[in-house]
Amino acid sequence: MPELFQVLTVEEAAARFLPRIAPIPETEVVPVPEALGRVTAEDLASPMDLPAFPRSNMDGFSVRAEDTFGATEGLPAYVKIVGEVPMGQAPAVRLNPGEGAKAHTGGMLADGADAVVIVEHTQAVDATTIEVVRPVAPGENVIQVGEDVRKGQVLLAAGQRLRPQDLGGLTAVGITAVRVRRRPRVTIVSSGDEVVPPDREPGPGQIRDINTYTIGALVREAGGIPVPLGIAPDREEALRALAERAVAEGDLAVFSAGSSVSVRDITAKVISALGRPGVLVHGISIKPGKPTILALVDEKPVVGLPGNPVSAMVIAGLFVLPAIAALLGLRDPPHRTEVTAILGKNVNSIPGREDYVPVRITRRDGVLTAEPVFGKSNLIYTLVRADGLVKVPADASGIPAGERVTVRLF
Template structure:
């Protein structure tokens, strides 16, 4: 059996991939209503001050703050009422010294007012006078014009994924259309004579194509477009045809299976035969997922993942997800994570990064991370895991009671 190439770390693998492949997606202008989950292809600036006017954050009375200084329940300050500002009205007067005007949450402040006294800190003295029982500071209970966003300010950077929060901001800024990157198309090819479609009744020696659906789901979860090219038997010519078809239609190709160095494992030869740069690495200092392949053909990247589902998932999470985020145009490849306390010891050997799937349990003192142990060929461990813990390659394990960082699925 051939030896794997020199093992490299996951970080080195990501650096290699990013240095060889750039973001080259086309951009499209779309309706704001269709923009959820998309990635901005250009920065978004505020076209005007938001809010465009100073507005109240409470129901009460707009005042000049200095007029309220010293007010108490025992010795209230009396201010002359100037009527009421209705919602949506633009005040056409200037508030004078010693005056107040009734205002509601979201209402526009008149000139001369710099704060709002909450209604519960006031009493009507008579129909023309209000008693202020508590002083306010300048700017209190007010959002000033442009305090949220100033005209010309970059509000959302290029490479930002549009979540509900960003949709709301874009709407507030008046953008009915935005320019976004086209969704990354990810080709998926499953390899192996033992694989059969999911609807097949299994015969001895057969297994259903689990990895394809695992990858499809994760790619959809990332907001990308999976394209499944089916199962390819262990025949070189068939593999070549499938890779060529996937390269024509997608931006990156994921191969599942055929990455270790058995007699019929021919992925390396196939990649090298189709174009430059060919295989960039074959073998990661990682467990599970050691026989992973990374390379490219004529400007398009290819990742070869192990055939065992748990191994395939873990390698994809460790290097596939951040690399796909990079290719999609995202400004950050950060993945959500939480701090948790480890419940048992996790052994490891130096020179190899270990990935342990964990289940999270919330307690009063925080999260507990319980490792889900099992062989890489088992799939029952996948649904019980909430995330995974990385044991760095330069230490010999982690201890029970130690605080760890759990990267969430």
């Protein structure tokens, strides 16, 4: 393989590439209801205690806890109900010893009350008196001021991807707009003399572009903006022109090289010539995806994907998506969406090489089975028919049928 100057493991390749990608500096402020999936650009501290007042956590009666001490079924405490605190209002009643007020879940307590007796532990004696049959401790059935979050506490750290509950957590304390990192622009160049756009009728020997669309969709899922720049022919000058545009216009440039060796060589040469430090990795011990290129051009990350659609998607998952996460300043890598399943057929591999095998998941009697979808990496429907990938680690020579495997879902 003269084209590959040094074949690295996946871990070595990642270590040489990903830590050198800095978050993009630009941020923007977006309204909270539109911030789903965006990544926070700064620590957000709470401007207030939440809740801001002691809230009843149950329906019942707010009381002075000491008035209930020692109460039992046989010897109940008698409490005079002197009023009610309606939802969303300040209490109009103040309790004297032996008095209580009707309380609603989420409402305030009466002035002077420090606990709530739940309605199930009371019995009405007459229109204004109840028996309390169990004692409550001070603070019982009450959510204290700041129990959810305290004023000044960090609500969300910088670098967190906003989930539904995070948006609710922000509106709860009155934060209605949030500073997030700008979405990274990811330029995508397909290359190959055989590749034509999908709306064109391919001539003999020609195929329609796939990678622009699969990679574009992956970029969108990861929080980037795909910027497809079209198809470059297998000539160095033409590819160079498009490559320069890709690096200039993108925060990350992704090339999907042609599938033949000569074209891959052109791609590597063009990327090397774009700027410093240039190619960091060329060739990874992985199947599919060996002829991968990872580069840095004037601080901008560049990924050269193999042209085969299956290889391109596997490599994009391992390097393009983490590169986008790095550009977003994402603090924790997203928890992988994985399921455990029983491998349905033997999978062979070569020790020293990390393999990714597409599998289809079926459920029989509640047990998940991962059926390998074998197919050449030229075949996009190998992935369409699959639900995820099983990794065969570099130190294994395969996985026998019947083993438990972790499936990384698409």
